[in-house]
Amino acid sequence: MDSHAATGLSALFDRLLPAAVAVLLVLAWEGLVRWAEIPHYTLPAPSLVAQTLAAHAASLAASWWFTLKVTFGALALAVAGGVLAACAFALSRPLERAFLPVAVMLQVTPVVAVAPLILIYIESTTAALLLCTWLVAFFPILSNTVIGLRAIDPGLRDLFRLYRATPLQRLRLLLVPTALPYFVAGLKISGGLSLIGAVTAEMVAGAAGRETGLASRILEASFRTETPKMFAALVLLVATGVLIFWMFDGLSRRLLRRWQGAAIQHADP
Numbered sequence: 001m002d003s004h005a006a007t008g009l010s011a012l013f014d015r016l017l018p019a020a021v022a023v024l025l026v027l028a029w030e031g032l033v034r035w036a037e038i039p040h041y042t043l044p045a046p047s048l049v050a051q052t053l054a055a056h057a058a059s060l061a062a063s064w065w066f067t068l069k070v071t072f073g074a075l076a077l078a079v080a081g082g083v084l085a086a087c088a089f090a091l092s093r094p095l096e097r098a099f100l101p102v103a104v105m106l107q108v109t110p111v112v113a114v115a116p117l118i119l120i121y122i123e124s125t126t127a128a129l130l131l132c133t134w135l136v137a138f139f140p141i142l143s144n145t146v147i148g149l150r151a152i153d154p155g156l157r158d159l160f161r162l163y164r165a166t167p168l169q170r171l172r173l174l175l176v177p178t179a180l181p182y183f184v185a186g187l188k189i190s191g192g193l194s195l196i197g198a199v200t201a202e203m204v205a206g207a208a209g210r211e212t213g214l215a216s217r218i219l220e221a222s223f224r225t226e227t228p229k230m231f232a233a234l235v236l237l238v239a240t241g242v243l244i245f246w247m248f249d250g251l252s253r254r255l256l257r258r259w260q261g262a263a264i265q266h267a268d269p
Helices: 003-036 046-055 057-091 093-108 111-121 125-150 154-162 167-206 214-223 227-255 257-267
Strands: none
Touching: 003 046, 046 057, 046 227, 057 093, 057 125, 057 167, 057 214, 057 227, 093 125, 111 125, 111 167, 125 167, 154 167, 167 214, 167 227, 214 227, 227 257
């Protein structure tokens, strides 16, 4: 077997390994439930969870779509607000000193504590959920982008000063390319946090019967001791989180290919 074939088999094995481990875990779960005869209201088997997911596909799909809209809507707002605020902070130190503590206060405030107040003050439930989720997703974008905008090479900074570049030219040609890896790292963090924030906000709103997201379906199923339905909704949430991670991981690889290639070449003897 030549080296190219061995490399191809190794790459194929690396790709199939996570799926194989997941299948083995599901099979072990199914076998444990059947062997121990665990009641379905205590721990449903994966086969029963799949049946429940198919039986309630319409209602769960509508709730999943709502949770997805809140997650990505808040993430889009967090990206827009975080990047704009980071650019403003990078261009003005006084502005950063004045408003960065406010951003920190927003970050450290538990969304569970502030969500009931937001739901009282904002009539639209969807807008309230967007705001709650935005509070969770905003700071990683802001913080990482600010760090990236500050991590410029001193020599390049002096060169731009020598040529009397305007602040906007420095931002577009120097700061933004330097900050891109940091921004992508913050985006990957905020992607998962957006889903967590959306679910948490839905839990608070769903407790009062005002929400139709997956978290509310979990609450409703728990009140009725419909454990298989709880697991079905949870499977959708977990799958959504995994897809979000894969999506932003692929985006990171595509955007940062130049930086990764340069790092590999620099590491080679």
